[in-house]
Amino acid sequence: MDARDVAYSSFAVSGGTGWQSTKQIHRMPLAPGPHSLTTALGHRLDFRVTATNTVEYEQAMEGTFTGQGTNTLAVHGTPISLDKSDVDYSSAGIGGAYQTSQRNHVFKLLPGAHYLVVSNRASFGFTVTPQGRVRYAPDLHGPLTGADTNTLALHGFPVTLDVSDVDYSSTGVGGTHQTTERNHTFKLLPGPHYVVVANRASVTFTVTSQGRVDYASDLPGLRTGAGTGTLAVHGLSIILDVTDIDYVNTTVGGVNWRVAQPRRTYKLLPGSNLVSTYNGINIPFTLTAQGAIAYEAHLEGLFTGSGSTTLTVHGFAVTLDTSDVDYVTNTVGGVGWKAPQSRRVFKLLPGAHVMSTYNGINIPFTVSAEGRVGYRPDLEGLFSGTGSTTLTVHGFAVTLDTSDVDYVTNTVGGVGWKAPQSRRVYKLLPGAHTFVTYNGIQFPFTVTAQGRVDYKSTLNDTFTGIGSATLAVRGHPITFDPRDSGHTSFGVSGVGWRGSGQLVTFRLVRGTHALHLPDGSKFTFQVTDTGKVDYDPSLDGVLSGRGSSTLAVHRRRQR
Known part of the structure; x- marks a missing residue:
């Protein structure tokens, strides 16, 4: 049985061993007599197995079947193109087959009834004729075109999504894409849809057969635009109060970072939302259809405000003791830099954190749901205080x-x-x-x-x-000869000033240095990794000693 030339995902043969993949050839021990092949979409094709283990079928089936008189029966579909260039769904396909993101794709289909799939939902029905042409109900003309051809084209109605009254940074329609535009027009087919905010499904709506927006009356005020081509979504106002935590900034998941503010009003939609801290901690809460805050019982204490329109976030007091390290200052990642202090109390949420030094070393620790410090066993010694509210750092x-x-x-x-x-x-x-x-x-x-x-x-x-x-x-010993400089003293950057009456040797590391004179002159030179001096050729005549360990400076000669 060879069904590789059809688009359906699987097939079954009466008297066989269940559903089989169409991606490969299958050897089946079939008894002589009548059999049928059924596709995943329910198409049934009849054939017989003879007493000599060959296949036979009606002559009218030739082309759909091949292999008459042999022990191999192959089934072939008619090429039907699906053109979805005029709709915005990210994927579309045929029921019983598969979905694809291609704007134009050819499916090998058998004669019979089919239906479109867009965004993982069944859509319009159509038929493939025995001649390999598509047909559909007359009332579907418009959303569908291509009747009596081998190309079925989809055409969406322009529906504008207006999200200017919600604060999510990106929104979209399920099955299409998300955009940062406050008003965006999507090409949609008639049927049920839903708004996507912060990568989650939100309020639902329907596109009618006339391309108008419709929706249920269960969420009054959240949606407007019924009977028009524009769906406007309106958020419910809640206040997020983060005065009791120390992170540099906090937001609601899916809402862009704004200037830090301890109390901020957000326009949100009902459903699951997140409090998101600057260091990546996310704690869930729910906004009810009535605009009230809700959260799981075990979060009481971290959150307060259940049943109200204000969500207040409370951190655990965790002390960071860095008296045993010598960095100028230290902090907790996501909190920001404060005035140096060897012991400081931070108000933190449960989750993963890092202790950060002023030179960029980051060592992880956690705050438990009970506000206790934890860290990996291999960090014991660098840290102490596990199970307590004080994290002590040891250098x-x-x-x-x-x-x-x-x-x-x-x-x-x-x-x-x-x-x-x-x-x-x-x-x-x-x-x-x-x-x-x-x-x-x-x-x-x-x-x-x-x-x-x-x-x-x-x-x-x-x-x-x-x-x-x-x-x-x-250091490399570098000798300076300033006796011909015309000045009574000279200096070397980072080292200081000396008199010019004699040779002076400084021990310097490789790298760029500068020689200074009292009149403000500055001459840049390098110490190489072999302890030699080098400088720009433009300084020849003022400096000498290139390639040696002695640098001499000379007064400028008047010509």
Whole structure:
């Protein structure tokens, strides 16, 4: 049995073993005698199996069947084109077959009754004649065209959806698409439809056979436009009060982010909605058809306002204790940056959060439905306080040794500038960091999960201490000869000023530096990874020493 040349999804043969896929050839042990093949849409085609295990059928069936006198019966459909370029449904198809997003698609169909499927619902019926032409009831002409041809075209009525009175950022009609336009015209067929807001089904409506909007009277005021070509949807006003939580911003799911405001009025439609925080926590609530707030009983406390038009959100008081790390400030993701404080209470909702350092390290933790702190077992030690309302953060002691460089001071990115000290212990978390010189040169390094220092091998000229708890910075000795500068002093960015009466050696890391003179002159030069100096050729004559470890500065000569 070979039904690969028809569009229907499956078929059955009397005396066979149930429904079979049309995607492949099936070998069936059929007894001699009459049989019938039935498609998923109910078409029945009769044939016989002879005593010699060959097939035979009426001569009028030749073409629909092939294989007369053999042991293979093939069934063939007539090509019928479905043209849906004049409707806005994302997919359409034939009942018993499949749906497709193609604007024009050819289905191989058998003679008989069929029906259209749009947006997963049955629509208009039509017939394929034995000659491979389409026919339909005269009253369907308009939405359908193509009678007595092999192309069935669908034509939608223009129906405008007006959502200017709701706050959802995108809306649409089920089975079509969503748009951010406040007024948008969809090409729709007669039949039942529904409005889509925030990716969910909302209020229903019908397009009549005259292309007019109609709807039930069960939701007065939510819909207007009955008897016209425009459906206007009107939201119910609710207030969202988030004064008792600390996130930078909060909104209703499906509504764009607006300027942060502790109390805001939203125009929403009945059904399921979400409170959405800036860090991605979503908590469901329902708006009834009467415009009242409702939510599940276990959310009482996090929410208040059931039965009213104001939904108030309440966070749990969670203390973040960062007294054992050295970053300038720390926060909880989605809350924003506040003035530095080693212990701070945040009002948070249950769900996933991150502790964020000033240099961008993020470590996850959770707040339970009871307002307790939790985190992964492998984070114990970095965090403490599981099961309590205080999350304490603990850093690894990492020593920064800058005794071999001559900058005024140095630091670790995100920690801030402290009093100059050639060896300093910082309490750091695992993750990416940077060593920063006083003149802004930066080199990356990592603190491992075991509190050890790591860095790329390309930085071996700058760092030592890989695998230990001490990061030592190595400088290249660069000698400065300012004696011919015509000035009594000179400076090097990040290092400071010295007299010009003698050679001076500074230990510098690779990177861009600047030499300064008292008259405001500034000359940029580079220290290479091999400890040599380089500068732009335009400075030849003012600077000398390129390719060596000595940089001389000369007074400008008058020509």
